[in-house]
């Protein structure tokens with residue numbers, strides 16, 4: 001498919017064109033990624049969208065929760081929902097992704113929804129770098145609510161915050177132990193904490209956990225955006241707490257809209273610019289292997305060598 005065909009397809013709302021464009025964005029082949037960049041540039045920035053990053057331990061119910069939220073969001077005919085999932089285990093096989101797909105059965109059958117696992121290249125920062133382009137392509141295709149699912153491990157957890165306007169942490173009703181298990185870093189950036197699986201025997205424990213988090217979140221210094229983080233008790237399975245969550249998301253969007261959102265997105269783009277420079281520089285290092293070899297053989301100090309190469 002040519003760039004023009006992809007652009008026309010995306011304009012017409014053809015999900016296959018969008019998928020193809022995202023595949024190009026994720027490609028390690030320069031020419032393909034270039035096409036994806038040009039498509040994004042063609043459509044230009046979409047400011048009136050909400051990017052919701054959702055993280056949490058494996059099995060806490062992220063996919064189930066996202067499906068319930070997506071289905072509820074689509075009761076509003078002005079909404080179009082895209083779900084991107086970053087799953088480290090998907091690097092090797094597509095197994096876990098298939099699992100996610102089946103869990104999002106209802107949502108994936110709805111025409112205003114688009115669901116796509118974000119493949120992680122094995123390049124540095126590849127996971128989120130590619131996902132960022134996927135977000136932009138979904139927005140180009142007219143999806144105005146983007147839900148990004150990521151397992152809260154490793155660098156993923158902070159990088160997903162760099163892709164989102166609104167950052168959500170899902171936890172299970174585990175009480176105090178749970179609170180300590182969560183890295184401070186995540187707590188600090190969470191705008192909404194959802195205590196999921198508040199059903200059956202876990203109901204009471206969920207309320208207690210929610211109170212603990214509420215207290216912890218009130219103690220932490222306010223974010224730059226002056227938003228006081230919220231705690232929601234939910235059961236993705238029984239579809240409880242979903243509408244209250246969506247209302248909080250809307251509140252948040254109104255809170256940041258016109259004031260903080262675009263500034264925040266610019267800050268994020270500066271981060272990604274540096275990340276991309278880092279990536280390009282590192283990928284160039286191998287070019288200097290021969291110079292390094294002969295320099296060292298000839299007794300030049302590594303410090304001198306580096307300066308000679310770069311200056």
Ligand SMILES: Nc1nc2c(ncn2[C@@H]2O[C@H](COP(=O)(O)OP(=O)(O)O)[C@@H](O)[C@H]2O)c(=O)[nH]1
Pocket residue numbers: 056057058059060061062063064065103196197198199234235236237238
């Ligand atoms: N009891 C209960 N189980 C849930 C709830 N949400 C998800 N689960 C179950 O937890 C398991 C993991 O869910 P999944 O959405 O795949 O979690 P993820 O790994 O965070 O995406 C599945 O067996 C779900 O059916 C919930 O609200 N209550």
Ligand SMILES: [Mg+2]
Pocket residue numbers: 062063064100149
């Ligand atoms: Mg999942």
